[in-house]
Amino acid sequence: MKKDIEKAKELCLQACDEIYMNYDVELAYDHYDPEVDCFYLFQSDDTNNKIEFYMLNNIEQKIKKINKRWRVGILYNDLERWEADRLSSKAKNKEL
DSSP states (O other): OHHHHHHHHHHHHHHHHHHHHHHOOOEEEEEEETTTTEEEEEEOTTOSSOOOGGGGHHHHHHHHHHOTTOEEEEEESOHHHHHHHHHHHHHHHHHO
């Protein structure tokens, strides 16, 4: 089990680099929470673009090949700013 977690952590680290290169989003691996079977990635407050869950589809599929229960989550430092971004994103999506 520990080897699988280390492998998934390595995949998360690689995904952070790929997401930065593809979407200009600054992410870093934060931790694995065994209670909810989730690997958390931390979004920098100073990132140019905000992370969205569709950007995590590739890494989540790779991790699910190791253990089908595992998920990938996002941590935000500034929750008020995140909520404002989320509401703005919802409004923009309704316009489309």
